[in-house]
């Protein structure tokens with residue numbers, strides 16, 4: 113017991129000294145503004161520091177206060193987040209900024225319960241904001257911190273279990289030196305990021321090596337214990353790049369995902385899931401399947417050529433996408449058979465954004481605006497998965513409009529190649 117108490121005291125003291133002497137100069141460390149610290153902590157979730165820096169700088173320059181963020185159009189927030197991934201973070205951040213305006217007059221509260229009631233703020237972020245912005249002695253335990261504590265104290269509890277996190281939070285709370293909550297918590301994070309790394313920890317330069325249990329027993333590589341996460345499930349998808357002709361020359365057809373669910377409200381190329389990987393990969397079977405699946409949604413295309421393959425990985429899912437170029441089928445791009453409201457079919461042309469695109473489509477092919485409802489009638493047919501939970505909005509866009517809209521990485525890359533004149 114005495115030994116553990118000694119180890120804890122040594123850990124807290126040495127870590128704090130090391131951090132104060134070695135901390136990296138990061139933009140969010142030059143401020144005590146709770147809002148800026150909050151933005152940085154949300155961006156840093158699942159994302160590397162180097163990646164976050166330019167995003168953070170752009171974001172706080174454009175939205176320097178909670179009010180600026182709360183009042184911004186969501187499309188602009190998503191555009192500034194484009195490429196960071198996990199877009200629900202951006203939407204929750206803005207929703208929470210609006211809550212801060214309504215409930216706290218635009219000032220982030222310094223109380224645990226009030227912070228925890230804000231959208232998208234979990235126990236780690238509560239602890240990080242309270243300790244870093246307000247120097248309140250609250251632990252901030254994430255995967256990095258659990259790795260350091262597991263190794264230093266030789267703990268074999270499975271860090272994937274919620275009960276372990278609770279125990280780690282109690283331990284981390286005990287370790288906080290009086291009056292130094294912010295620096296100590298940042299020191300723990302910094303040690304995990306720079307020294308006690310997931311692979312090949314640098315014990316030779318570690319400030320707490322003398323008392324570290326994992327180093328003493330040679331268990332650096334086997335700790336922390338973590339139940340294996342399931343590999344992301346592959347999902348096979350065919351996407352289509354429809355090029356405009358006549359008055360729509362230079363434009364491509366894109367759609368906006370529904371307001372709820374995966375990648376909500378981001379823009380993308382139309383794509384469909386293919387249950388059979390052999391069909392997905394077959395140069396003969398894929399075009400027919402793609403045309404049939406899209407027609408079931410009311411979009412009538414004729415695939416022309418295979419244009420490439422790309423991937424998009426989520427935490428639980430990996431989209432494998434094969435892209436085909438296409439042209440509108442004879443008789444018009446949108447099915448004219450439908451009679452029910454467009455939203456019910458999952459197809460809708462943008463009416464607000466890009467008025468020119470709308471009128472161009474209208475004047476070029478009036479029948480294209482008679483939106484189909486075949487998906488409802490053919491529910492057994494393959495359908496847009498995105499459209500199942502709500503309507504997708506379709507739009508013909510130019511290269512300039514592309515640059516202004518928010519995209520998941522995979523579609524931004526594909527379209528950037530296309531608009532830059534490379535064959536995709």
Ligand code: SF4
Nearest residue numbers: 308313315318321324
């Ligand atoms: S001595 Fe090695 S294993 Fe222990 S905390 Fe330091 S870097 Fe991690």
